[in-house]
Amino acid sequence: MIIYFSGTGNTKWAASVLSERTGEKLINITDMPGTEISYKLEAGERLGFCFPVHGWRPPLIVRNFIKKLxxxxxxxxxxYVVCTTGDNVGETIDIFEKDLKRIGVHLDSSFSLIMPESYVGLPFMDVDTPKKEKQKKEKAAEDLEHFADMIIERKKGIKELIVGRWPKINSRIIGSFFVKYLITDKPFHVTEDLCIKCGKCAKACPVDNIIWSKDSMPKWKHNGSCLSCFACYHHCPKHAIEYGSRTRNKGQYFFDKNEEL
Structure with a gap:
């Protein structure tokens, strides 16, 4: 069993590759509504978790899922866990491991997979150049095969993680600021003369946080469900969605699984 969450597609790709290699089923967290979720593992079945790093922490949707699991x-x-990140993970795995312990699950091994950058919500952050994006994808494909081999062999005690230079500062201080102030849909808005009312942003949102109907412009629900994953921003074909002034003149990215690595 591989339980995953994905915003712009990096993690969905990684989880799908692992599913093909291990022969184990995929479960998308966003397809699992309800207050309590219970699973019984089959004999010999592995338990895998895949998710992107948000603010040097596990995404809130993942942490909330674990609480009811x-x-x-x-x-x-x-x-095992495989987390995708554009740079480093900080204390993400430490946080996630503690969450698992609270529900009686022991984490045997952990891996971080460097993927193209998609977070554009801060002034100094943008997507990677096309050249760097290609390099990251090629390296990620190689690394994921290596990780899959260890997962299939059930190697324990493996921590192939890029934690960065200041994991405590990133995950505890900046991460706390991120959760408190940056996970919000309030800054999202549409440039009306660019919007073609196609609804791709609403379809891309993993938490169904955008109201859209045919021939209408999208509106965010402002109900606290937004993850600031920027899937809506990245999937807009006309670059009509902005996040305050912080995304002005920035690039877009989402993983195309049909694209050749």
């Missing part, structure tokens, strides 16, 4: 027979089953 019950794995009936987790003991003795191999458990």
């Amino acid at each position: 019950s794995v009936i027979n987790a003991e003795g089953h191999y458990c």
Whole structure:
């Protein structure tokens, strides 16, 4: 079983590759509504988690999912996590491991996969250049094959992570600021003369936070569900969506699984 969350597609690609290599089913967190979720693992089944790093932490949707998750027979089953990031993970895995311990799940191995950058919500952050994007994808494909080999062999105690130079500062201080002030849909707005009312932004939103109907412009719900993953921004074919003034003149990115690596 591979439980995953993906915003702009990087993690969905990684989880899909692992599913093909291990033969284990994929479960998308956004398809799992409800207050309590219970799973019973089959004999020999691995338990995998895949998610992107948000503000040097696991995404809130992942942490909230773990709180309501019950794995009936987790003991003795191999458990691993693969997190995707544009740079480094800070203390993301430490935080996630503590979340798992609270529900009685032991994490055996952890991996971080460098992927093209998609977070554009701060003035100094933008997507990668096409050249760097290509290089990251090629390297990620190689690394993921290596990770898959270890996962198939159920290697324990593996921590192939790029934590960065200041993991505590990034995850605790900046990460706290990120959660408190930057996870919000309030700055999102549409440039009306560019919007073609196609609804691609609404379809791309992983938490169904955008109201759209045919021939209408999108509107955000402002109900606290937004993850600031920027899937709506990146999927707009006319670059009509902005996040305050912070995304002005910035690039767009989402993973195209049909694209050749």
